[in-house]
Amino acid sequence: MHKSLYSLKFNVALLLTFSVFIGASFTIQAKVIKEERSLYRNIFVEDKDNVRCLKFSVKRKTSSQSCINKDNPQQLVFNYTKYVMSSLVFNPNPRRVLIIGLGGGTLSNSLLELYPDIEIDNVEIDPAVVRVAKTYFDFKETDKVKSHTKDGRIFIKRAQRNQQRYDLIILDAFNGEYIPEHLLTQEFLEETKSLLTEEGVLVANTFSSSKLYHHESATYHAVFGDFYSIRNEQSSGNRVIIIPNKMPIANEIGDNVEMLTQPLATYNIKLFKVISFMDLKKDVESDYRVLTDQYSPANLL
Amino acid sequence: MGIELLGGRILAPYFGSSVHVWGSIITVFMLSLSLGYLFGGRLSLHRPSLQKYGRIFLFAGITLLPLAYFATPILDLVFDNIEDSRYGSLTASMLLFFVPTIILGMISPYSVRLLVTNEAESGHVAGVLYFVSTLGSALGTLATSFYLVLWFEVNTIIFTYCLLLISLGLMAMVVNKMEVKDAQVPLQS
Numbered sequence: 001m002h003k004s005l006y007s008l009k010f011n012v013a014l015l016l017t018f019s020v021f022i023g024a025s026f027t028i029q030a031k032v033i034k035e036e037r038s039l040y041r042n043i044f045v046e047d048k049d050n051v052r053c054l055k056f057s058v059k060r061k062t063s064s065q066s067c068i069n070k071d072n073p074q075q076l077v078f079n080y081t082k083y084v085m086s087s088l089v090f091n092p093n094p095r096r097v098l099i100i101g102l103g104g105g106t107l108s109n110s111l112l113e114l115y116p117d118i119e120i121d122n123v124e125i126d127p128a129v130v131r132v133a134k135t136y137f138d139f140k141e142t143d144k145v146k147s148h149t150k151d152g153r154i155f156i157k158r159a160q161r162n163q164q165r166y167d168l169i170i171l172d173a174f175n176g177e178y179i180p181e182h183l184l185t186q187e188f189l190e191e192t193k194s195l196l197t198e199e200g201v202l203v204a205n206t207f208s209s210s211k212l213y214h215h216e217s218a219t220y221h222a223v224f225g226d227f228y229s230i231r232n233e234q235s236s237g238n239r240v241i242i243i244p245n246k247m248p249i250a251n252e253i254g255d256n257v258e259m260l261t262q263p264l265a266t267y268n269i270k271l272f273k274v275i276s277f278m279d280l281k282k283d284v285e286s287d288y289r290v291l292t293d294q295y296s297p298a299n300l301l
Numbered sequence: 302m303g304i305e306l307l308g309g310r311i312l313a314p315y316f317g318s319s320v321h322v323w324g325s326i327i328t329v330f331m332l333s334l335s336l337g338y339l340f341g342g343r344l345s346l347h348r349p350s351l352q353k354y355g356r357i358f359l360f361a362g363i364t365l366l367p368l369a370y371f372a373t374p375i376l377d378l379v380f381d382n383i384e385d386s387r388y389g390s391l392t393a394s395m396l397l398f399f400v401p402t403i404i405l406g407m408i409s410p411y412s413v414r415l416l417v418t419n420e421a422e423s424g425h426v427a428g429v430l431y432f433v434s435t436l437g438s439a440l441g442t443l444a445t446s447f448y449l450v451l452w453f454e455v456n457t458i459i460f461t462y463c464l465l466l467i468s469l470g471l472m473a474m475v476v477n478k479m480e481v482k483d484a485q486v487p488l489q490s
Contacts, residue, residue, distance in 0.1 A: 039320060125319065151317030154386055161381065182313035293314050294454035300447075 034136060038128035045136045051077060054104045054132060066104030068137055074113070075268040080205050081106055083230040083240035084170060085264060086274040087203045088114075089256040090244040094167035095119060098159070098195065100152035100183070101173035102129055105139025110267055112145055121166075122147040123155045125173075153182050156191050165197045171204040181296040184216065188293075189223040193245075202243040212301045213239070214288040217281070222290045230277045242278075303441040303449075303462060304365065305330050308398060310455050311368070315376045316390035325387070329394040330402055337406015344407060345414035351477035354415060357407050358470030362463045364401040369459040372397060409434055 033052075034045035044055040053067040067077035076082050084107060088094070095118065099108055102124035111118055124130050127149045133139035141147060148155055152173050169192060173183050182188060196202060202224075206216050220227055224243045231239040261271045289295060308326045309318060316322050344353070367375075375396050383389040412430050417423045449458050 125317070151319065151386070153314055154317055157315065157380065180318065182318060185314070187314060292454070293310075294456055295450075296310075297451045300451050 034132065036128050036132065038126050040126045040128075043126075043128055043132055045132060052136065053077075054129075054137065066106050066133075066137065068104060068106060073138065074110070074266055076106065076110065079232060080238040080240055081110075082267070082269040083238075083274055083277075084172070084203050084205065085110060085267060085269055086230070086271055086278075087168070087201055087240075087242045088260055088264070089253055089271070089275070090201045090242065090248055091167055091199050092256045092260060094201075096164075096166045096197075097121070097168045097170070098156075098166040099123065099170045099172065100155070101171070102133055102139070102147060103172065104137035105133040105147075106137065107170060107172070108145060109138065109140055112140060112142070114263060118144065120145040121155075123150055123152050125149065125151050152180070153188055153191075156188070156195065160191050160194055164195060165200070166195050167197050167200050169195060169200065169202045171202070174205065174207065179212075179298045181291075181298045182293065184219065184291050184298050185296050186219050186222055186290055186292045189219065193223060196245045198246060200245045202241075202245075204241045204243075206239050206241055211288075212298060214286055215291050215298075215301060218286045218288045219291045221281070221286075226280060226282050229279050229281050230274060231279070232277055302438040303445040304368070304398070304401070304459070306442060306445050307450075307455050307458060308394065310450070311372050311397070312376070312390050312393055315380045315393065316386045319386075321387045322390045325390040325394045326398070328391065329398050333399050333402035334406040337403040337408075338410050340403065341407030341410035342414075345411045349411065349414050351415065351473050354408075354411055355470040355473030355477065357404060357411060358466050358473060360470075361401055361404040361408070362466030362470060364404055365459060365463045365466065368397055368401070369456040369463070 030046050030048035032044050032046050034043075036043045042057045046053050046055055047070075050069055050071045051067055052070050053064040055064050064078075069075045069077055076085065094111075094115070097111060097118060097120045099120060099122045102108070102122045105122065108120050108122050111120060122145070124133075124147060130139075130147050130149060133147075134141070139147075152171075171183070171192070173180060192202060204220075207213055220241055220243070226247075228242040228244075229239055230242065257271060257275060264271050291298065305326060308330075309323060312318075312322050312326065316325075341357075344357075376393055379389055379393045379396065383392055409430060413423070413427050416426045416430065445458065453461075
């Protein structure tokens with residue numbers, strides 16, 4: 001009796017030690033596999049388990065810019081990228097796309113996979129980010145999918161001069177650390193608006209916290225009127241603003257949702273769930289000042 | 302310095318806010334200040350008076366005004382003609398800041414001339430002037446970048462600087478008219 005109790009204890013202890021050992025060997029520490037100091041920031045590529053992330057400056061909070069699942073690269077990791085992709089319900093057949101802010105190139109890659117004939121202009125100010133995206137995140141460039149190392153505002157101003165038009169414009173140039181103030185103003189949004197085709201859709205990844213949120217809402221409202229916004233109330237983080245140039249008919253959206261649910265599921269997007277987070281912001285009344293080229297203290301707000 | 306900071310704001314929509322834009326702005330400011338010092342010193346050789354000193358302020362204020370009112374067409378013109386944003390920002394900075402900054406640069410050496418009464422104290426006077434003008438620059442930078450941009454539009458701030466310079470100039474001229482011998486040196490902004 002005694003003996004068996006003893007051996008049971010021993011066994012339990014052994015089991016515990018063993019499981020702790022196993023557990024320790026499975027929780028792999030995040031490993032920085034690439035570090036680069038560019039003109040604009042410090043760039044890190046970090047591997048943790050099967051997720052690889054592109055990070056900017058880890059001095060303050062770690063701010064992941066873009067992550068991929070290495071075992072299943074199609075699966076989108078960030079919620080905001082899923083929200084951005086869900087904007088396809090407003091225009092399910094974009095032919096020309098403009099993306100401001102490359103990150104790891106995840107959005108560009110997903111769109112290219114979905115629409116092999118698509119034309120994409122990726123604009124990224126930092127050449128180091130483009131290099132890292134190509135080397136570590138398999139960012140694909142083709143004759144039709146290009147990256148331009150330029151300031152987003154300059155690219156858009158030139159495109160406006162050259163009368164370029166896009167079916168989908170994605171603004172994703174904010175990394176939470178420093179905000180490029182000239183990409184948040186009323187004038188900038190008006191320039192961007194002028195590049196949209198008739199059925200074009202503008203999607204912007206924006207802030208959901210701080211006072212800037214309200215200034216930003218006021219600015220978008222001043223330029224576009226009503227807009228859709230997707231934000232997961234349970235998790236803090238980004239808010240994605242979606243603005244179709246032409247407000248769509250409910251029927252059409254229903255059809256598009258049905259059509260896109262299956263293909264988007266491959267990217268780990270639960271379209272119905274995302275749509276349920278979507279909210280039409282009507283007549284945003286606010287006392288907050290609209291941000292303009294004349295008044296844009298975004299980093300001080 | 303306040304103007305220099307706002308310069309970054311004015312150029313950003315056209316040329317971004319990258320390091321080369323600041324490079325252009327600082328280059329143009331340094332270049333024109335150096336020329337301003339030279340011309341100011343030269344001007345002080347010919348019958349220096351508070352009247353002329355006031356006129357420098359007046360001109361500085363007036364040449365700054367286009368920055369508030371004609372910056373957009375000038376920037377559009379440069380943007381349309383120069384593809385490279387480095388040379389674009391350099392050219393735009395030249396067009397916008399070169400002349401007013403030269404004139405602002407003339408103030409310091411002219412002040413030295415007006416304030417120095419004998420050789421022995423010239424070093425002391427120059428030292429005090431450097432102190433006042435550089436301290437003014439520091440405070441102008443701080444006030445503009447921390448607070449003014451949070452409260453006012455860029456053009457409002459520029460317009461205020463212009464008014465300040467013009468009224469200081471007029472003040473100097475009035476004081477001169479009243480033939481008060483004690484020259485007052487207004488702060489540089």
